[in-house]
Amino acid sequence: MELSLDAKDTAFRDEVREFFSTGVPDSWRDRVRAGLRLSPDELTGYQQRLAARGWGAPTWPVEYGGTGWTPTQLCVFWSEAARADAPHQFHQGLELIGPIIFSYGSPEQKDYYLPRIIQAQDWWCQGYSEPGAGSDLASLRARADRDGDDYVLNGQKTWTSYAHVASQVFLLARTSHEARRQQGISLILAPMDTPGFRINPIATMDEKYHTNELFMDNARVPVANRVGDEGRGWEYGKVLLDRERMVAAANVIFLGQIVRGITDAARRRKIRGRALADDPGFAAKLAQFTVELTTLQAMVLRLLDDMTRGADSGPRGSMVKLRWSQLYQAGTALWVEALGPEAAQFAALDGATLPADMPAALQGALYARVTSIYGGSSEIQHNIIARRALGL
Incomplete structure (x- = not known):
């Protein structure tokens, strides 16, 4: 997804790109592309590096230690992170409980917990x-x-x-x-x-x-x-679940990593002497997936703009979450298809050399099944869309 950037945003993009150019170890890339989380130690170190740069809480207001970035800057940051195969920041503190604490918590809770979330102390x-x-x-x-x-x-x-x-x-x-x-x-x-x-x-x-x-x-x-x-936990909990839409927005941007994994695998795999990437049928599947992803990314920009303006996004958050989970599952399945039969095996047969990304791709496809359950199941999202968009 390409954004139209002014001079200030272009300078910001270059700064972020420079940061990520040296910040992603090769040992992360296959797991990150497959949508898998890194280990807690790895994510903690990554979070602390971002915090040292002042980027530890990209979506938070400045008064609570956040960046105060615009939707365009958020999109640039996530896009450059995805481009570099950087991981998602761990969201439980940053996007779920952190915003609830700065919205409803006591001064003591804000002073204690919020800096610890940004610095990955908790x-x-x-x-x-x-x-x-x-x-x-x-x-x-x-x-x-x-x-x-x-x-x-x-x-x-x-x-x-x-x-x-x-x-x-x-x-x-x-x-x-x-x-x-x-x-x-x-x-x-x-x-x-x-x-x-x-x-x-x-x-x-x-x-x-x-x-x-x-x-x-x-x-x-x-x-x-x-x-x-x-007695007001239900009310706060609903706000927290709404924040998961922000997580879904970031996840959509990061889906571009899967496209690169599919493309690389399809270029490596040969069928009757020809790369799978050159097969018209497979190329059409990848093109369709890319078009659907680009469309969803455009919806994410509208969702981020709504959030920044404090506007009611209606059912758009549910639409993004629902469609993201579908595309994540479809994308990881297409990646496994690109790898071929060997993707289903964790040990080489007859001395064959397996692709280095095979385990991560298959694990990503298996893990993807949960995305239509957590954060509000797809059935719940369909009900929300039916009520708020169609009046049913």
């Missing part, structure tokens, strides 16, 4: 989903019972990504029982080493350890760790 995980309360989050059953100056937490969370390496969790729990299920829910921050917290790993088909169950057994957390007013 790694956050999200305690929302429960068994029986995923897309229907109002059905959550975890409790936070008041006992003096503490809440006593009991219950279970599931699909808690990176809980095993996180230092902090933000979670929703019931602080009262009201007739309306969305009421009586509070948003609470807690250290992951809180006594009474216990995690169990959940195996996933990409064979990477990234998600868990979180059990809370009489875990005590200070009432001062509640964000905002008691």
Whole structure:
């Protein structure tokens, strides 16, 4: 996607491009192109490098340590990061709980948590989903019972990504029982080493350890760790889910990395003496994918402009999230197709040399299946679009 840049934005692009020209180790590239997250240590180091440059929180207001960048600058930054095969910044702190803290948190919470998020001193995980309360989050059953100056937490969370390496969790729990299920829910921050917290790993088909169950057994957390007013967690949680649309916007820009992975694989693979990239049928598939991606990127620019102006973007955020998950799944599947039968194997057969990016591409395709579930499932996004765009 090409942007029309004025002289100031062109200078900014050149500055960002120079930063990324030496900032991406070769060992990252295959994993990053496949949409896979790097290790916590790698992402922490990357975040600290950005923070040292003043770029640690690209979407935050300046008064909270952010850049205050325009939508064009954000797009330039993400585009140059994608062009260099740089990773996404880890979003749980930056795009989920951080904005909730600077919008609704106490002065003490802002002073303590926000700098630590920017400097990658904390790694956050999200305690929302429960068994029986995923897309229907109002059905959550975890409790936070008041006992003096503490809440006593009991219950279970599931699909808690990176809980095993996180230092902090933000979670929703019931602080009262009201007739309306969305009421009586509070948003609470807690250290992951809180006594009474216990995690169990959940195996996933990409064979990477990234998600868990979180059990809370009489875990005590200070009432001062509640964000905002008691019982308004549902309201704050909905704002947080809206911030995930910003994550989806960045993800769309980064999908261009997958195009390069597909193209490189198709150029390497030979079928009857001809590169797959020269096959008209495959070339048409790649062209169609690229056109659909470019169209979605144009919608992202409109979404970013809405966010900056404080305008209601209507269902556009849901449309971006829905279409991104579809294209991510389609793109990684096309990459595996470009690699051919060897993409399904993790050991060379008959001494054959496998492409170096084979494991990452296949893992990316397997991991991509979750994108139509997390952040509001595709079924939920369809319902939002039906209501807000079609009036159904």
